[in-house]
Amino acid sequence: MAKVLVIGGGGREHAIVEALSRSPQVEKIYCAPGNAGIARLATCVPIKDTDVDSLLAFAGKEGIDLTVVGPEAALSKGIADRFRAAGLRIFGHTQAAARIETSKEFAKRLMFKYGIPTASYRSFTSYEDAIGYVSGRPFPAVLKYDGLAAGKGVVIAADLPEADAALRDMLLDGKFGEGKVVVEDYLEGPEFSFMCFASGSRVWPMPLAQDHKRAFDGDKGPNTGGMGAYTGLPFITDQDREFALHQILEKTAAAMVAEGCPLSGVLYGGLMKTPDGIKVIEFNARFGDPETEVVLPLMDSDIYDIFSAVADSVEPQAGPVWSDDVTMGVVMASRGYPGNYPKGIVIGGLDKVETSVYHMGTAKDADGNIVTAGGRVLMPVVRGRSLDTVRDEVYGAVRSIRCDGLFYRTDIAHWAL
Ligand code: AMP
Ligand code: GLY
Numbered sequence: 488m489a490k491v492l493v494i495g496g497g498g499r500e501h502a503i504v505e506a507l508s509r510s511p512q513v514e515k516i517y518c519a520p521g522n523a524g525i526a527r528l529a530t531c532v533p534i535k536d537t538d539v540d541s542l543l544a545f546a547g548k549e550g551i552d553l554t555v556v557g558p559e560a561a562l563s564k565g566i567a568d569r570f571r572a573a574g575l576r577i578f579g580h581t582q583a584a585a586r587i588e589t590s591k592e593f594a595k596r597l598m599f600k601y602g603i604p605t606a607s608y609r610s611f612t613s614y615e616d617a618i619g620y621v622s623g624r625p626f627p628a629v630l631k632y633d634g635l636a637a638g639k640g641v642v643i644a645a646d647l648p649e650a651d652a653a654l655r656d657m658l659l660d661g662k663f664g665e666g667k668v669v670v671e672d673y674l675e676g677p678e679f680s681f682m683c684f685a686s687g688s689r690v691w692p693m694p695l696a697q698d699h700k701r702a703f704d705g706d707k708g709p710n711t712g713g714m715g716a717y718t719g720l721p722f723i724t725d726q727d728r729e730f731a732l733h734q735i736l737e738k739t740a741a742a743m744v745a746e747g748c749p750l751s752g753v754l755y756g757g758l759m760k761t762p763d764g765i766k767v768i769e770f771n772a773r774f775g776d777p778e779t780e781v782v783l784p785l786m787d788s789d790i791y792d793i794f795s796a797v798a799d800s801v802e803p804q805a806g807p808v809w810s811d812d813v814t815m816g817v818v819m820a821s822r823g824y825p826g827n828y829p830k831g832i833v834i835g836g837l838d839k840v841e842t843s844v845y846h847m848g849t850a851k852d853a854d855g856n857i858v859t860a861g862g863r864v865l866m867p868v869v870r871g872r873s874l875d876t877v878r879d880e881v882y883g884a885v886r887s888i889r890c891d892g893l894f895y896r897t898d899i900a901h902w903a904l
Pocket of ligand 1: 769
């Protein structure tokens with residue numbers, strides 16, 4: 488029986504911990520740092536996800552058999568390299584492989600070298616060169632800061648003044664630190680998330696999901712980390728999926744092997760169905776959040792098998808098995824998110840909810856109440872046979888949670904319904 492350590496403390500990690508808690512091979516789960524929901528299934532350890540030294544010491548001391556990494560920040564710090572060097576088993580990419588997410592230019596260069604479909608681009612280090620290039624091209628202009636910017640490094644500029652302001656921020660004012668800017672063609676079409684487990688050139692696909700990035704109904708308002716997600720996308724055909732699997736995910740895994748930085752974790756394709764076919768908008772080197780909360784409840788096999796096989800670079804006894812049910816989840820976020828918001832507001836009604844509620848940002852206060860502790864706070868998720876029925880159920884759960892400080896979108900899955 489195994490002891491497992493999960494790194495991270497959001498809804499994604501709650502879904503990972505829950506999937507592990509269903510495994511007959513797992514005896515004990517730790518989560519660093521975890522949250523109030525995770526604490527019901529795992530022992531939470533107050534160590535930050537980027538404090539690699541302390542995590543390493545903890546895993547050694549507790550005799551952890553397998554560590555599973557949630558956030559990219561830990562991967563970009565080289566947590567997988569450090570654990571492996573210490574002889575500890577870990578599910579997560581090396582620092583070099585995580586560049587598929589942490590460096591936009593690395594990802595773009597790889598896609599062009601290996602013929603993986605994506606928008607054309609040029610990269611710049613000089614503000615003058617960048618503004619010169621952008622002013623001679625059609626708008627909107629897509630400007631991506633090259634480096635980890637917590638999802639805030641992409642600007643879709645409608646006109647020249649907006650592009651100028653963004654390029655100044657990125658290249659002159661050092662708002663994000665020293666870096667480059669990738670300018671790419673503007674693409675249009677529905678976006679979807681295609682995640683797979685990846686080990687060397689082998690990939691095991693997960694069900695497709697769609698996130699909702701804007702804060703408000705009708706895809707209005709500022710970009711967020713994601714306000715809800717569902718599976719069972721009617722606008723992606725089997726043929727589209729096959730194309731994305733073979734021409735994007737498998738090709739990318741093989742390309743990473745050829746570049747000498749093989750994958751060993753989750754490869755997340757942020758894809759768009761454009762009039763010219765499926766193209767890559769971005770890659771992530773980790774599970775998506777909130778996609779994981781709607782995808783992992785569909786796994787009908789033991790998640791410990793695939794985590795172990797990837798960590799050990801061996802073939803699993805059998806690949807993951809997925810239900811053909813659908814799922815939907817609605818994110819309940821703090822009023823003010825993605826800007827400033829208060830914390831510590833008491834949440835009631837959680838004990839009345841029948842469905843799973845993933846905790847994204849919660850804590851327990853001194854009186855034992857569950858309180859808000861982040862921008863995204865809770866995500867009820869329902870699994871069922873059709874999106875119509877799961878939608879009614881999931882919004883029923885949302886309405887039975889009582890908290891003055893939260894808001895949510897009422898139109899999750901509007902693309903599908
Ligand atoms: P990213 O962080 O690269 O996923 O970009 C954030 C969001 O910006 C994406 O989810 C898209 O909605 C949008 N976006 C990024 N690149 C493009 C592009 N080339 N054309 C149109 N929209 C884009
Ligand atoms: N839901 C988008 C992401 O995880 O990056």
